[in-house]
Amino acid sequence: MKTAALISGGKDSCFNMMCCIAEGHDIVALANLHPLFKDELDSFMYQTVGHTAIDYFAEAMGLPLFKRVIKGSSLSIGPSYEPLQDDEVEDMFQLLQQIKNDTEIEAVSVGAILSDYQRVRVENVCDRLGLRVLSYLWRRDQEELLKEMIACDIHAKIIKVAAMGLTPRKHLMLDLEEILPHMLHM
Secondary structure (H helix, E strand, O other), rough: OOOEEEEOOHOOOOHHHHHHHHHHOOOEEEEEOOOOOOOOOOOOOOOOHHHHHHHHHHHOOOOOOOEEEEOOEEEOOOOOOOHHHEHHHHHHHHHHHHHHHOOOEEEEOOOOOHHHHHHHHHHHHHHHHHEEEOOOOOOOOOHHHHHHHHHHOOOOOOOOOOOOOOHHHHHHHOOOHHHHHHHHOO
């Protein structure tokens, strides 16, 4: 299927793209939602810490990159999602609608693993646009997933820590293989 990959600049969205390709899907465009300024956005929906590197992904892959500023905020925060005009999810709807019109995509690659909040909203947007969600990482065991990423030679660097047991001074800029033993003991 012709697929647009939602990418944040993080390992999960990149690895899900790799899974899509391995399953025979054709990545035809990259999609990114980013904050207006370079600062990271505090969002229920989007990871924006790596957004400044997105252009390099498109260049390396030779793919068109569709970007949209996140204008909305988290308004509909319950377990289900109903479209609201100024909700940040509607920024994704508009971005994917533009890509669908320009490239005739049939599916969207999404790197979400455990967030029902994200899953419900991506599914809502894709349902409204008639697109299939490709989320090969969904509900995968995280230890198994990290080991698989390492085995696939993904050399992602830790550029933000926000979990108990991780400290910036000690863990920033480690790659997956270096931080795996610590992650397994947390």
